[in-house]
Amino acid sequence: MSEFSDLLSSYIDEKKIKVYALLEYCNLDRSTMYKIINGKRNPSSEAVFQKITEFLHLTPVEYRRFKEAYLISKLGKDLYYRRKYTEKYLVDFPKNFSEEPVLFLDDLRKMKDDNYSADMALRVSGNTSGCIVVSTHLELNHLLYYMISAETQKLSGKIVLLLQPDYEFLLNMLSSLKPTGNLKIEHTFCVSKINQMTENHEIYNLMYLNKILPLYFSNLDYHPYYFYEDIFSHYYSMNGLSCMILTSEFAITCNSEYTMGIFYKDPAVVSMLWNLYDSYQDKCRPLFYAADYLSMDGNDFDSPIYRETPSYVLQPEACMVPFIDRQILDAAIVPEFPNREASIRQIEALSHVNQAKMEKGVSNVYFTKRGLADFAAKGLIKEIPDHFYRPLTVKERIRLLKRILPCCRNGNYRLLKKPLNQLSDNLHLCVNSTFGYLLFNNIHNRTICLVINESSILTTFMDYLSSLDDNGLYNAEETAEFVQALIDELMT
Incomplete structure (x- = not known):
């Protein structure tokens, strides 16, 4: 027996469910259903699990408990609780840090x-x-x-x-x-x-x-x-x-x-x-290497921060930087930017390489409706410190949104569902199997890049992000529809 099968059996008894009616509703044979009830196998898919819950007519509290038991039986306790805590960590990442911490x-x-x-x-x-x-x-x-x-x-x-x-x-x-x-x-x-x-x-x-x-x-x-x-x-x-x-x-x-x-x-x-x-x-x-991201003291664009390709990007708005072209850079970057002309050439070259990687589906970018709508409304890219550029014009915003549309349609740019759709505006996480960093603003509004040097933290984030599926993400078509709606709104 398992926690899931125990709970299923108790619901069947409490609610006086006829097993034959249940297996008929779920389109399962008698042997398969009794193996699920006796804990000898799990539901073969999320769809089968959902059919069982529909027939049981569970309350919201019962459903949450039943869903947790199902996931534990499917993943094992350790993996389930690791992913659950990782999700909690990301959802609870503080939104700002301007207040002094509360002491005793x-x-x-x-x-x-x-x-x-x-x-x-x-x-x-x-x-x-x-x-x-x-x-x-x-x-x-x-x-x-x-x-x-x-x-x-x-x-x-x-x-x-x-x-x-x-x-x-x-x-x-x-x-x-x-x-x-x-x-x-x-x-x-x-x-x-x-x-x-x-x-x-x-x-x-x-x-x-x-x-x-x-x-x-x-x-x-x-x-x-x-x-x-x-x-x-x-x-x-x-x-x-x-x-x-x-x-x-x-x-x-x-x-x-x-x-x-x-x-x-x-x-x-x-x-x-x-x-x-x-x-x-x-x-x-x-444990970490901390660096200013796009420091006014000059940049080394050969740093892994700029050249490493993340397998997963998690942030409020879609990853726009790879799609910025020379025209936008020339118009938007402030004159005081260090080594402006040389830096623009390097940024353009990096953007060209990274755009090709994004279009080939090398990276998966997960973002929120709120974050992308905020970009459409204000023309600000959270990855770039505000004092380095002026807000993008409506035409520039439309151009960038159009450029990410193919990545939305091929499924590499996807919108987040609950609970990650409440992601903090101050969290940007980029990871692959060997490299990763957290990007956030400190109390002085300086953008800090915290490069992760410890492998198990990378593994934890990679495991969670790679496990996200349709339960946590909108599909490609839904994501593209949302982006197109923002484009249409800006054009009118």
């Missing part, structure tokens, strides 16, 4: 109080043993606030973290920093090569990605590094003081629950812990 407000108000700051400074300076035993989560937060605040006042500060991205208070505090000078943050943590999941079916790697992205959005000089290990056994299974936070003056070692630890101020101990961290960090690799 009561603690923060107390920490920012002048009397509190003076008391904490006195406690640290008055300690003659070189260390302070930390016995509560609140006390650990207080000491972290003290040591990190001191580091942010330096002209050239550095903070390193050797812990998983699950310390909410610490990451929120870092995201809200406004350093006096230059502050570099290095963060080393463990990721799963096999996409381990939590008890709540969350993929550790994507969950961690979600936790650290605010540090990029806040425009901090943040550098994450990774190593492979069994996450649970490495951090959550009787490993003592397995976590470490270092600044130039202080150090904290603590347990993975962040409830107890030791605060160090002795320079010899701090130096020893720095050496220990460096020995670990040397064995790790950067």
Whole structure:
């Protein structure tokens, strides 16, 4: 038996369904239907599953439960929950990052109080043993606030973290920093090569990605590094003081629950812990490579960002850049664009190559009705920073929409259905089996390109996007009809 067959049997009993009438309605033979009921086989297609649900007259709640059981039986629990969480991650990708993260407000108000700051400074300076035993989560937060605040006042500060991205208070505090000078943050943590999941079916790697992205959005000089290990056994299974936070003056070692630890101020101990961290960090690799996309400081169009062909593109609006021609570039690119003439020639050459790839169906581009309608109304392409070009004219918009029509008709450009049709305007994801990146705007409206260096994150996104079918996507004809309707509206 399976969860699906158990549920089907219970619905048949509860609703007093005659099996013969059910198999007649679904056009199945008796043997096949009883094998489905007994869990020896699954419905042969989505159409058969839908026929069964129609006959059962399920409520919306019953249908959602039944559909989940069907997909689990079809895909297996691990794959089903991995794809479900990946979808949740993409749908929930934040729409903007202009607001400061929410901290533990009561603690923060107390920490920012002048009397509190003076008391904490006195406690640290008055300690003659070189260390302070930390016995509560609140006390650990207080000491972290003290040591990190001191580091942010330096002209050239550095903070390193050797812990998983699950310390909410610490990451929120870092995201809200406004350093006096230059502050570099290095963060080393463990990721799963096999996409381990939590008890709540969350993929550790994507969950961690979600936790650290605010540090990029806040425009901090943040550098994450990774190593492979069994996450649970490495951090959550009787490993003592397995976590470490270092600044130039202080150090904290603590347990993975962040409830107890030791605060160090002795320079010899701090130096020893720095050496220990460096020995670990040397064995790790950067999780991402962060770069400005189309920087005003000049561009290297030989970068993989511009030349790699993604297998899948997921973004609010259709991928317009490959179809931009020299005429549009000459008219729309601002005079201040770096090396304008040479850059236009390079962009034109890249567009020509990428247009040919798109027309041959090398890439699959998934986008939303809302995003494409927004382009038609405003003439802005989200992939290109607004200050590099003027909005495209109505004629230019029509020309680009006409150029993507063949890609819509051949099925490579497709509109997203629920729930991805609510995709954040700030999310652009491009991936293939070996390369990929996230494109988004930070709080200063700078377009950041986050190149993914870790293979399992790429695999997770690739698996989900390659599994999208007619349940999640409009077909080629429907997509082309929508694009043609926008063209007709602009022409009138």
